[in-house]
Amino acid sequence: MDVRIGLLGPVVAWRDGVEVDLRGPRHRAVLARLAVAAGRTVPVDVLVEDLWTAPPAGALAAVRTFVAALRRSLEPDRAPRTPARVLVTSGTGYALRATTDAQEFSAAADEVPDLERALRLWRGRALDGLGDEPWLTAERTRLDDGRLRAVERLAAARLRAGEPDRAVTDLLAHTARNPWREEGWRVLGLAQAAAGRRAEALQTLRHARRLLGAELGLDPGPGLRAAEQRVLAGHPDPVRWPATVDGLRHLAVTGPDGLRAAVAGRATTLDAAETLEPRLAARVLGGFDVPALWSRADDPAQAARIVTAAGRLLARDPSATHRARLLATTAIERRGLGGARGPAAAAVRAARELGDPAVLVHALNASFLASFEVPGARAERAAIGAELVEVAARHEFWPHEVLGHLVLVQTHCATGDVDAAGRHVDRARELADLEGAPLVAVFEGWFEALRGALAGDPHARVLANYRRQVGLTEGMPGVRDGLREVAVAAAHVQHGRPVPAECAAGPWRAWIEPLALLESDPDAARRAVRAAGEPPPGHLHDLLLCFLARAAADLGERPLARGLLRRLEPVEDEVAGAGSGLVTAGPVAGFTAALRRLG
Known part of the structure; x- marks a missing residue:
């Protein structure tokens, strides 16, 4: 017997493809x-709270009545006193063992x-026919947002496939019904331009910016502005985009402004x-191989977009x-x-098989960051770092040679x-002076501050020294x-001083x-140290653990101390x-010794 639940519209259930009678709205709500x-268990008391704003005296009994009726509808052939297989009792509540159309949608989308x-x-409308209780509103919003994003992604896919007219048709109705959806307006404008309707595209994008900003009170993002600039520029020939990326690579190493x-x-x-066909899109997306030294992205939202776009292209089996x-x-x-770590290791393997040094230094950069x-x-x-220096020097890839020295x-x-570190600083500075890479001076200044510490x-x-260097990191938000x-916290900890309250801010x-x-x-402090959790992987991971170790040792937090010690x-x-090449709080051994003294 196959039972499916429908949430993407009025709530329904199908048994072996045939809709079953769910009786009243309360049954459907349960x-x-x-x-x-x-599939997770929902306790009975949670069901009561979610179904009634002010639960009546017989709410628990009513829930059990609704469940019994639903079991008869979903499993009419179940023998008396045999356990239910679809709507099961679990602990102090119930769980549903059935797939939903919402799950199928998420997987397909x-x-x-x-x-x-x-x-x-x-x-x-998702969950149509039910009320507006908080759990319903939240779930309805989540499902509807997924549908709207799917409409926009489908239109973008049609645009990439050379079907801009179909994309326009899809999005005209979509943007009219959902005027706050910036992505819908962006793709609509690009589709109109691709269909040869440049004036209409500009009108659409400018209307969207006015609508979002003045009428809806939303802050239009850079996507709309970038789309308008593309249309104004005449929607340049796609083959020019790899050259544009190449220019951006060179610009990125010219200093903070660049x-x-x-x-x-x-x-x-x-x-x-x-909007490009996959082969050209892969060249554009994978061609920005600017060396990355720090384990935190400058623009997390852009990074997420890039990862998503790269995943789509990888799924299309690109060239090696x-x-x-x-x-x-x-x-x-x-x-x-x-x-x-997985993608980085696969990239290094592939680069070695190709025998392409330019691809290899890019993959080694990825492997370095993934190692954290x-x-x-x-x-x-x-x-x-040593391999980066060797490969990049041999093939005159000076930005990655600098990266190798900084690693x-x-x-x-x-x-x-x-x-030993100073010798690599000297070599990185020589290359930077020769090639014109002023950002190296920022890391050199941090090294000098760290050397003093x-x-x-x-x-x-x-x-x-630390405060002076912080002021020089503009242009590198990561x-x-x-x-x-x-x-500041590291300097105070290293010198055995209380950490100022002002340091408890930021990421x-x-x-x-x-x-x-x-x-x-x-x-x-005890509550905070227990709640802190694992720091994100990166250059500061050990330092942040040492901060927790110092707090745990001073507070006598033995169970936490054992975990930190491991x-x-x-x-x-x-x-x-x-x-990190930037700051220090002193030898790690000093922190582990304090943890061991707790016993």
Whole structure:
């Protein structure tokens, strides 16, 4: 017996393809509430709270009555006193063992070729005929948002396939019904331009910007502006986009202003890649191989778009070269989020098989960033840095040769070997001076500040050096955001001083806050250290763990201390934070020793 539940319209159920009688609206509400739980148990008291704003005295009994009736409808042939197989009792509640059309839609909508089939599953407004209780409103909004995104993705796919008129037809009605959907307006404008209706496209995009900004109070994003610029530029010949990407690569290494401009320009090329045929789109998307040294993206939203677009192109089985570049690009854009190690390793393997040094240095860059997902991978990063230097120098890829030297600066700093690190700083600076890469000076300045901290500079001087360097990281938001707070906290911890409350801010707040609360509110510090969780993989992972270790040791948090000790042991011979090439809180061994003293 096959039971399916329909949520993408009025709530229905089918048994072996035949619709069953679900009786009244309360029965449908119970079934829907269990269905949206996707197989998880829903306690009876939760069902009561969700079904009634003010539950009546007999609410529990009523729920059991509804469940019994639903069981008779869904399994009419079940023998008396035998366990239900579809709507089952589980603990103090119930769970539904049946698939839903919403689940089928989500799976199909992940793949562009299945989008039309996915949209055909919709029979009307999601969960139609039920009320407006908070759980219903939230689920209805989630499902409807998925449908709207699928309509927009299908239109974009038709545009890429050379069917702009079909895309226009789809989106005219879509934007009229959903005027707040910026992506719908963006693709509609591009489709109109591709169909030869340039004036109409400009009118659409300008109308959308006015509508979103003035009438709906929304802030139009860069996508609409980029689309308008493309249409004004005459929708350039697609074969020019790889050359545009090449220009952006060179612009990105010219300094902070150039990097900002390159990131903005990349958004435009990403828009273009979504309209190109797959081979050309892969060239555009995988061609931006600007060296990336830091384990946090400058623009997380753009990075997510790139990962999604690369995934679609990889699913279309591109050429070996494009596949290797797309895998490397995916890993680089996933840095700091997890899930980068597999694509990076596959990219390196593919690049070695190709024997293409340009692809190999891009893949090695990805492998370097992905290595932060594994604790204690300093030796792996050192080997990557050495290979980057060797391959890039041999083939005169100077940006990646600089990257290799900076990687080796970080790996030597991780063990406190500032002399070896200094030699790589000198070589990176020589290349930067020769080729014109001023961003290297920013990392050189940080190295000098770190060298002073490792050499025992007084607390005030370390703080002054760190603060000066923070001001020079403009144009690199992935590095800059939260760096002032973490640098000040590290300087205070290294010198045994209380961490100022001002440091408990920014993206690293969860791991700094326990230290900032230690003296003023120990109970709050205890709650904070227990809630902090695992830091994201990246350059600051060991430093943030050491912050937690110091707080746990001072608070006597033995169970937490044991877990922190296990996570810090792989880097016990390193200097906390120094592998970033930026800051330090002192030897990791000092923190692990404090944890061991707790017993």
